[in-house]
Amino acid sequence: MDRKTATIQDVARIAGVSTATVSRTLSKPSVVAKSTREAVLDAVAETGYRVNATASNLRRQRTGTVIVLLPNLANPFFSQILAGLASVLTPAQLGMLIADTQSGPDPEERLRHYLTSGQADGLILLDGTLSPEALAIPGRPPVVLACEWMGHDLPSVRVENARGAALAVGHLARLGHRRIGHVTGPRGNVLTETRLEGFCAALQELGLPLDDHWVLEGDFSMDSGAAAGRAWLGMTDRPTALFLSSDEMAIGFLGEVQRAGIRVPEDVSIVGFDNIEIAQHLSPGLTTIRQPRTQIGVRAAELLLAMIETGSLTGPSELIEVEFIVRGSAGVPPA
Amino acid sequence: MDRKTATIQDVARIAGVSTATVSRTLSKPSVVAKSTREAVLDAVAETGYRVNATASNLRRQRTGTVIVLLPNLANPFFSQILAGLASVLTPAQLGMLIADTQSGPDPEERLRHYLTSGQADGLILLDGTLSPEALAIPGRPPVVLACEWMGHDLPSVRVENARGAALAVGHLARLGHRRIGHVTGPRGNVLTETRLEGFCAALQELGLPLDDHWVLEGDFSMDSGAAAGRAWLGMTDRPTALFLSSDEMAIGFLGEVQRAGIRVPEDVSIVGFDNIEIAQHLSPGLTTIRQPRTQIGVRAAELLLAMIETGSLTGPSELIEVEFIVRGSAGVPPA
DNA sequence: GTGAAAGCGCTAACAT
């Protein structure tokens, strides 16, 4: 009907009250008299009034927005975390501004920008490669890490990465493997290092050999898994099993060696990490470690919400359990 | 340093100019004298001043935000489109507020909410199942569809879906298949219908039979592809080839029949749709139709940006080409 | 329980 949207003034005029009363009716209905409240709500309905979030935010010195900073938006790994975040943030009237650290030139500068721009009530960080110094900014909003991170003193939601690696090694050892290789994520990434440490520690604990040639560097992508597959095919002294630091790499590896005529798990056993949806649909199914990604998002959002509400810059951290999922890609070693 | 962030007043005071000059220096540097500009920029640097986006937006009657409405955030299909959107929107100083139509109860109400709330300068719609009536709202911001849609009169970025289906059928027919089945997306979805129509039309054009039993309903998910695989395994009169309306379904189908001992493509040929990253890493590689998803996002964002800048509610539509990708999952029919 | 009034921080006429 109306050409332009109604303001609080219009509602006040129609209801015959002041703008203050309209505002109160909408935010704290209990403090206004029943009859006034009804008059106001009628006027709201009549005009189709919605509060202007920008004006409200300016007045209340908040933004209504949470920034989510992730390394790479195109990586489907994050979409489920985002879904978890949204399920908590949306009901709390907080929008998610999603930004990608890889699209620009200087990721840490991007982070600093968001922290100082006053554009957000809080920030959720999904990129573990940024350095903690970037967070040392006075007056910054609360931050929750939903990833591993160099400095471990911030509120965070993390996953039992080292234990996951140990579970993988234990499973393979129990099947009889003694020559176990590993494909890492990108060096420098905290996830990579944590899983690698867990892998090495488990090997040592079980008295299994660790050959440097059996640790290949990847970058979590399918392509890098395929490259690892080619490297494995070219080895004279192949490990009989591999633990790969992501399911995506496991898929790339699997496809590559299968196309070369290698049978999985008869000729080589494979364990991934993540339990992405496709893991169960491969042939053979991918044995892997489940990370509950939606839950990571949910908990991170809840933590941040609590900090925003209390105005605190600190808060608890949380460790989320992983679960070992046995499918067909790991079996007994070849005779 | 400072406890609270500097305002434009602080900068003006330090630089010895008015706030208007500070504002101008930052938005249209060319109109202020060089010496003043330098003084202002020095003061900006000294105070670490950043414009308060909320205040700026309120004053300029804009929001600095674009809402992206998609059916399901957890679906990795959208992440690349989002990456494309972000690559255009971020440099234009527009944030993306991402919302999920499936998380709440009433998707159309959600859409209406975003359209009327004045929280966005524009909206990008990735959900083709919402009805066009929901957009008939006075004073709404510009909208771009990045999906198929019931009413075809809005600015949109779409893909040659029907032609993609025809390419798939043509390829299979050329290999010698005469019994070609299809697994659809969810009924009612516009993508589903368009591809189905393309499929039927191509069959007819080539004089190939269309058996109703060979058209199975899926929902684009791997699980539904696996279900289609089980259905196919149970058929007495199996088609020798299938065109599946998404790669995810093709993957589910492939895994399911392979686990049942069926060889692909020797026993059955498969063609998917999308060319998701994993398609090339499967064994056999998945023959499919490529949709340039990043580009879809880029073009949609560019269209919307133009509309926001000109204040127009209409604009051109664009059809993005698909490309047929031959890999190993489709071969000659079994003898 | 309700109203008056003072800004939140910024930009864009309009003056000069």
Add this chain to the structure above:
DNA sequence: ATGTTAGCGCTTTCAC
């Protein structure tokens, strides 16, 4: 080329 001024629409003391 720069300053003055009037708000954008809202929330929140502070009175009554």
